[in-house]
Amino acid sequence: MRRHQLSNAQSGLIADLMPRSGRRGGGRWRDQWQVVNGLIWKCGTCAPWRDPPERYGPW
Template structure:
């Protein structure tokens, strides 16, 4: 067992939630535990599927199990069942926190011109300064 692989206790708990999938024919070469550990390794490492170590089985077999269970909803059912069990044991606190301190605007919302401030909207011969002294020269002391 490598670091990060399922422990015996974790596997015993997870094995009860897996689909039975007994098929006639040749027995499996790779156990489900190995394939699931391969899926977990790939998810944890964030590498391409082809880089899954051989101890977990062929990468395409690991990927095939992942995609098949993703498509038929097996991963979702496993998560829901684990959440129900944890909630029944009081291990989950269902607190909801809403924080509105961050307000994001679209990138085009920054620096937009406002109507009436732009010099193109001012009448000819007017100044853009809101305060004028009314005299022709500097103010006398």
């Protein structure tokens, strides 16, 4: 587990609250866990929105 990411146990606690994967609206969804972990990284580091590590996808 990385410093600013949810553990498997933490992910399991909120998994039922996450939308189901698949197509919806105007296009394909990103990996929801990648987005959640990116937000946790952003809030934990106070870095600019445009500076996320590549593992979290584009800003």
